[in-house]
Amino acid sequence: MQNEIKSIFEKSLNEGDFSSSQKNIKEKSFNRFIEQGFPNKRIEDWKFSDLNQIISANFENLNYSKKNIDKNVDVDLINEFEHNKIIFVDGNISKIDFNHEDKDKFSLKHDLELDEQLNENALLNLNTAFLSSYIKFTVKKGYQFQKPLILYNYLTSDLVSHGLNLRMDINLEDGSSLDIVNIANQNAKNNFLNFRQKINIGKNSVLKNYSLDIGPTSNIKYSFNDINLDKNSHLEYFIFSKGSKFSKHDINCSLNNDHGSVSLNGIIDLDNEKHHEIKTSINHNEENCKSYQLIKSVLNENSKGVYQGKIYVNSKAQKTDGYQLSRALLLNDDVEFNAKPELEIYADDVKCSHGSTSGNIDENSIFYLMSRGLSHAQSKKLLTNGFLNEVIEKISNKNIKSLIKKLTGIQE
Amino acid sequence: MLNIENLNAKIEDKEILKGLNLNIKPGEVHAIMGPNGSGKSTLSNILSGKKGYEINGNVTFEGENLLDLETEERAHKGIFLAFQYPLEIPGVNTNTFLKTSINAIKKARGEKELDALEFLKLIKKKSAELKFDEKILSRQLNVGFSGGEKKKNEILQMSILNPKLSILDETDSGLDIDALRIVSEGVNSLRNKNNSFLIITHYQRLLDYIKPDFVHVLKNGQIIKSGDYELAKELEKVGYEDFN
Numbered sequence: 001m002q003n004e005i006k007s008i009f010e011k012s013l014n015e016g017d018f019s020s021s022q023k024n025i026k027e028k029s030f031n032r033f034i035e036q037g038f039p040n041k042r043i044e045d046w047k048f049s050d051l052n053q054i055i056s057a058n059f060e061n062l063n064y065s066k067k068n069i070d071k072n073v074d075v076d077l078i079n080e081f082e083h084n085k086i087i088f089v090d091g092n093i094s095k096i097d098f099n100h101e102d103k104d105k106f107s108l109k110h111d112l113e114l115d116e117q118l119n120e121n122a123l124l125n126l127n128t129a130f131l132s133s134y135i136k137f138t139v140k141k142g143y144q145f146q147k148p149l150i151l152y153n154y155l156t157s158d159l160v161s162h163g164l165n166l167r168m169d170i171n172l173e174d175g176s177s178l179d180i181v182n183i184a185n186q187n188a189k190n191n192f193l194n195f196r197q198k199i200n201i202g203k204n205s206v207l208k209n210y211s212l213d214i215g216p217t218s219n220i221k222y223s224f225n226d227i228n229l230d231k232n233s234h235l236e237y238f239i240f241s242k243g244s245k246f247s248k249h250d251i252n253c254s255l256n257n258d259h260g261s262v263s264l265n266g267i268i269d270l271d272n273e274k275h276h277e278i279k280t281s282i283n284h285n286e287e288n289c290k291s292y293q294l295i296k297s298v299l300n301e302n303s304k305g306v307y308q309g310k311i312y313v314n315s316k317a318q319k320t321d322g323y324q325l326s327r328a329l330l331l332n333d334d335v336e337f338n339a340k341p342e343l344e345i346y347a348d349d350v351k352c353s354h355g356s357t358s359g360n361i362d363e364n365s366i367f368y369l370m371s372r373g374l375s376h377a378q379s380k381k382l383l384t385n386g387f388l389n390e391v392i393e394k395i396s397n398k399n400i401k402s403l404i405k406k407l408t409g410i411q412e
Numbered sequence: 413m414l415n416i417e418n419l420n421a422k423i424e425d426k427e428i429l430k431g432l433n434l435n436i437k438p439g440e441v442h443a444i445m446g447p448n449g450s451g452k453s454t455l456s457n458i459l460s461g462k463k464g465y466e467i468n469g470n471v472t473f474e475g476e477n478l479l480d481l482e483t484e485e486r487a488h489k490g491i492f493l494a495f496q497y498p499l500e501i502p503g504v505n506t507n508t509f510l511k512t513s514i515n516a517i518k519k520a521r522g523e524k525e526l527d528a529l530e531f532l533k534l535i536k537k538k539s540a541e542l543k544f545d546e547k548i549l550s551r552q553l554n555v556g557f558s559g560g561e562k563k564k565n566e567i568l569q570m571s572i573l574n575p576k577l578s579i580l581d582e583t584d585s586g587l588d589i590d591a592l593r594i595v596s597e598g599v600n601s602l603r604n605k606n607n608s609f610l611i612i613t614h615y616q617r618l619l620d621y622i623k624p625d626f627v628h629v630l631k632n633g634q635i636i637k638s639g640d641y642e643l644a645k646e647l648e649k650v651g652y653e654d655f656n
Contacts, residue, residue, distance in 0.1 A: 372516075373487035
């Protein structure tokens with residue numbers, strides 16, 4: 001297997017249009033990844049999700065070669081509201097449409113900007129090694145996006161046992177705003193998706209990012225999101241984690257200047273032996289910043305949910321307000337939920353709290369609903385939807401909220 | 413309509429009902445009065461199918477063995493329990509719940525389900541009758557409702573579902589005089605020759621508004637005396653302790 005991946009890597013290096021310094025970075029990253037291998041449970045961050053084991057149980061061989069696409073793939077588009085779009089098909093950009101915006105107020109660049117630094121996280125090295133297409137998207141100073149940007153991530157059914165590495169960098173200059181929806185529309189089966197997003201939010205800027213994994217699909221997915229916030233900026237981040245066979249959504253978010261705020265809300269909704277993790281690390285590096293996190297999980301049919309949430313407060317970050325709550329509903333005896341809340345605080349004038357609960361569905365509530373003619377299944381559905389709806393209600397963009405209600409079927 | 417013969421019920425080895433007999437015919441209103449712990453709520457729970465009881469005896473509803481039916485099947489056949497403590501269901505909109513409920517019952521009975529417009533019309537009419545602020549219905553089910561609003565919401569559900577047998581489990585507790593009157597009017601408007609009621613209460617007060625045909629005294633898991641409305645008055649005077 002090692003020889004095979006090596007020859008695919010060398011081929012990709014020769015076929016791609018890379019400068020010698022890029023080739024150099026890629027080679028180093030590749031070699032580092034080969035040394036590291038896929039992360040396993042002995043690594044603290046992966047103790048609840050042994051990716052190495054998951055990869056070897058699901059793939060005999062992963063193919064990382066670049067896949068070229070037929071440009072005329074039909075993608076189901078959202079028609080609920082007007083929006084800008086970037087359509088990726090099998091990892092390649094197939095369509096870009098910003099008809100609703102002032103063309104001078106944003107930019108899209110494709111010149112690869114690779115991290116020279118090698119990473120502890122093996123999957124980031126893997127991403128750098130095989131990354132071929134790349135977008136750096138910038139919203140210019142003072143510009144408020146008129147319509148949301150929807151990123152369609154479409155995989156064709158031709159794609160099987162593929163290792164796909166994608167990266168997008170998003171940069172909001174000072175005083176700008178943007179709403180993004182990530183939608184995965186995946187017909188493909190049994191692939192490993194390694195996505196990376198780097199986001200910078202400038203002073204007085206607002207980013208809303210909604211990430212939807214609805215599925216179902218047998219793909220294995222890892223998504224790493226590195227987010228930096230400047231003074232007085234705001235991030236709203238929403239995760240709906242349901243479709244993939246395995247998913248780990250990793251968020252490393254740093255409040256690097258005062259009065260920044262983050263509202264991070266997530267749903268893990270699993271059945272059919274799926275295994276999903278949300279891992280967050282919110283770093284309060286300066287004073288007077290706020291962070292709020294709410295993660296709700298519903299687990300059924302031998303599934304496994306994980307939430308690892310850390311709030312870090314630097315000694316400079318006085319007047320920090322950090323909050324984190326995880327609640328899980330376990331619908332079966334065979335399901336598993338792991339929560340690891342962590343507070344690491346070096347400042348003395350802070351307000352930080354966390355909570356984590358997990359439990360069964362309330363039988364008295366089921367009885368109440370059934371006494372009104374609802375079946376057991378209907379009652380359970382109504383109660384779990386009600387439980388998850390609280391998270392959906394946190395979505396501040398009304399159009400996107402009703403879209404998500406429609407796509408997920410979760411509503412009051 | 414409802415026939416209970418020698419009903420015994422245990423929960424975790426504790427005997428609660430010890431040979432209870434009761435017969436309710438169509439159109440009749442029966443009141444069961446009794447002290448705390450006499451088994452009143454157990455009776456209403458068992459009739460609506462709550463799990464967790466060890467039950468012996470015969471209970472038939474319109475000739476059918478009631479104890480074989482699931483909770484929702486009993487609702488489909490026309491049994492309704494107005495809860496003593498209606499549950500708060502976070503995240504579930506009251507209107508959505510009401511519509512799901514009435515359509516589940518209509519579907520089970522082979523009737524045409526209500527569309528959004530028909531439902532809205534029905535809700536408007538019924539909530540006006542009960543002087544129930546419609547705005548409350550767009551809130552989450554019973555969440556943040558006052559005690560009175562919760563009880564009115566139970567009666568609203570009853571009035572929408574139009575059951576054959578309505579069991580009111582201490583519906584009067586926690587109601588002020590005005591709410592009590594409105595709730596009683598709601599019940600009285602449903603009275604006809606086909607619909608029956610089983611009213612469970614501590615006090616005579618409710619029975620001043622809803623005149624029962626029969627009054628039963630439940631003590632230590634048994635009906636120790638039956639009579640008419642006069643019995644309720646007597647009870648009020650004597651108290652449960654000295655009543656034999």
